[in-house]
Amino acid sequence: AQSVTQLGSHVSVSEGALVLLRCNYSSSVPPYLFWYVQYPNQGLQLLLKYTSAATLVKGINGFEAEFKKSETSFHLTKPSAHMSDAAEYFCAVTGSFQKLVFGTGTRLLVSP
Amino acid sequence: GAVVSQHPSRVICKSGTSVKIECRSLDFQATTMFWYRQFPKQSLMLMATSNEGSKATYEQGVEKDKFLINHASLTLSTLTVTSAHPEDSSFYICSARKRIHPGAGLSNTGELFFGEGSRLTVL
Numbered sequence: 229a230q231s232v233t234q235l236g237s238h239v240s241v242s243e244g245a246l247v248l249l250r251c252n253y254s255s256s257v258p259p260y261l262f263w264y265v266q267y268p269n270q271g272l273q274l275l276l277k278y279t280s281a282a283t284l285v286k287g288i289n290g291f292e293a294e295f296k297k298s299e300t301s302f303h304l305t306k307p308s309a310h311m312s313d314a315a316e317y318f319c320a321v322t323g324s325f326q327k328l329v330f331g332t333g334t335r336l337l338v339s340p
Numbered sequence: 341g342a343v344v345s346q347h348p349s350r351v352i353c354k355s356g357t358s359v360k361i362e363c364r365s366l367d368f369q370a371t372t373m374f375w376y377r378q379f380p381k382q383s384l385m386l387m388a389t390s391n392e393g394s395k396a397t398y399e400q401g402v403e404k405d406k407f408l409i410n411h412a413s414l415t416l417s418t419l420t421v422t423s424a425h426p427e428d429s430s431f432y433i434c435s436a437r438k439r440i441h442p443g444a445g446l447s448n449t450g451e452l453f454f455g456e457g458s459r460l461t462v463l
Contacts, residue, residue: 264454271346271433271454272384318383328374328435328452330383 230255230321234331242339247291247306249334251319254300261302262320262328263293272318278302289313314338342368344436346455353424354463361419361458363434369414370436374452375407378431390417414439424462433457 235250253259260279264272276287283295293304302319319331343366353359363373372391376384388409390396396409406428408420417436421428435452 269431269457269459271344271456272435273454274451277451327386327389329386332383333381335381 230323230329232319232321232331234319234334236334238335240337241309243311244308247309249304249317251302252300253321255323257323259321263304264318266316309338311338342453344453344455346458350459352461355425356423358420358422359424361432363417363455365415365436369439371439372437373417374435375419376433426462429460429462431457431459
């Protein structure tokens with residue numbers, strides 16, 4: 229079975245500041261991990277994914293995440309926040325590409 | 341790219357009526373489609389997994405007679421909310437997995453592509 233925990237339902241940063249959204253996973257098999265972004269009343273857009281290749285994964289819009297097996301973490305970062313980054317972010321895990329299990333989401337707020 | 345389209349994006353209906361939501365993969369074949377439900381400010385909860393040509397597999401607690409899922413072709417899955425009630429009001433999102441072709445190699449890592457979602461409001 230797989231699960232993910234996203235620490236912090238809300239994260240507030242200033243424009244230009246570092247963005248750090250936390251995700252810890254639990255999986256009985258080698259995991260595949262994903263970060264998705266959701267804008268209001270829209271579906272999900274894939275930011276990046278870890279599929280057992282490089283542990284540092286670069287995604288769209290300047291986001292990246294590092295898979296750390298020893299810490300069972302897959303935190304999402306971006307060096308400099310933009311106003312347009314304000315959205316809901318979901319971490320997800322699957323062991324077999326069958327079912328994606330989502331975290332509870334973290335709302336990123338960016339202030340001028 | 342891989343585009344998944346949902347229709348309608350918004351629907352308002354009266355209590356007791358049935359509502360059908362379509363999920364189409366526009367530029368790829370999808371052997372598996374997933375239906376999720378999202379309550380306000382909450383995560384996505386998987387409702388059911390739909391495989392082309394076979395019956396859907398429902399998650400525990402999801403009424404299969406209430407939420408009818410049909411995956412008639414490799415590009416279309418439908419979710420019908422039967423006899424809708426106000427508590428069925430929610431945001432429904434589908435996702436689709438590309439059909440795996442032999443020799444696809446690293447080009448297919450099982451990524452899911454999501455539709456834009458359909459907001460159902462039952463009065």
